[in-house]
Structures are given as structure tokens and as C-alpha cells.
Amino acid sequence: MAKKAAANDGNKSEMIRAYFTDHKTAKSAEVIEALAKTGTTVSEPLVATIKSKMGLTKKRSGGKAGKKPAAKAAASNGSAAGLIASASEFVRQAGSVAAAIDVLKSLENFGK
Numbered sequence: 001m002a003k004k005a006a007a008n009d010g011n012k013s014e015m016i017r018a019y020f021t022d023h024k025t026a027k028s029a030e031v032i033e034a035l036a037k038t039g040t041t042v043s044e045p046l047v048a049t050i051k052s053k054m055g056l057t058k059k060r061s062g063g064k065a066g067k068k069p070a071a072k073a074a075a076s077n078g079s080a081a082g083l084i085a086s087a088s089e090f091v092r093q094a095g096s097v098a099a100a101i102d103v104l105k106s107l108e109n110f111g112k
Contacts, residue, residue, distance in 0.1 A: 012042050016050045024056055 012035075019031050026034075028047040035042050051057055094100035 012040060012046065013050055015040060016042060016047055017054065020051060020054055020056060 015035055015038075016031055019034060020026060023030070028044050028051065031047045031051075032042055032044060048057075091097055091100045094103055
């Protein structure tokens with residue numbers, strides 16, 4: 001049967017978790033320094049990974065760069081500028097004005 005690990009017998013991850021339990025706002029460098037004083041060397045990536053898994057890191061919100069949501073709202077309100085923007089996007093997606101016209105003609109014949 002496996003023995004339960006002692007507090008300082010080499011289970012680095014558990015030691016890092018224990019430190020973060022007592023010091024929730026500690027930075028990785030602080031953890032590395034504190035554990036070094038006890039004779040345990042840990043790497044910054046290990047500390048950062050454990051800190052993240054414990055939910056102690058800030059979540060970054062990222063998004064794709066591009067059109068703002070307001071641009072789509074303006075396009076859908078029926079104004080001339082919005083209609084032109086929508087038509088321009090449609091032509092871009094179709095590939096050319098001729099291709100866009102072909103799609104519109106197909107759409108016209110679709111309901112018949």
C-alpha cells in the first residue's frame with residue numbers, strides 16, 4: 001500500500017498548492033523563493049501552471065480583430081449607408097459583382 005507523502009518529501013506540486021492556499025495573491029517568484037528557503041527548487045512554469053489550475057490567475061478576454069459589432073448593427077437598420085455596407089459585404093463574399101448578380105437571379109427563380 002502506498003504511504004501518504006510527508007509535507008517536505010519532494011512532492012513539489014503539493015508544496016506549491018499549500019503555499020498558494022495560504023498566500024492566494026503571491027506571485028510565482030515569491031513561491032519559488034519561499035520554497036527555495038526550505039530546500040526545494042521549483043520551476044516558474046510549474047508554479048504558473050499550478051496557480052492557473054487553482055483559478056488564481058486573471059482570465060484574459062481575447063477576440064478577433066476586425067469589424068466592431070456596431071458596424072453590423074448600422075448595416076441592419078435599413079439606412080442607405082447600411083444597405084450599401086451590406087451589399088458590399090455580399091459582393092465581397094460572392095467574389096465579384098457578376099457572381100453576386102448570378103446569385104440574386106438564382107434567388108429570384110428559386111421561389112417559382
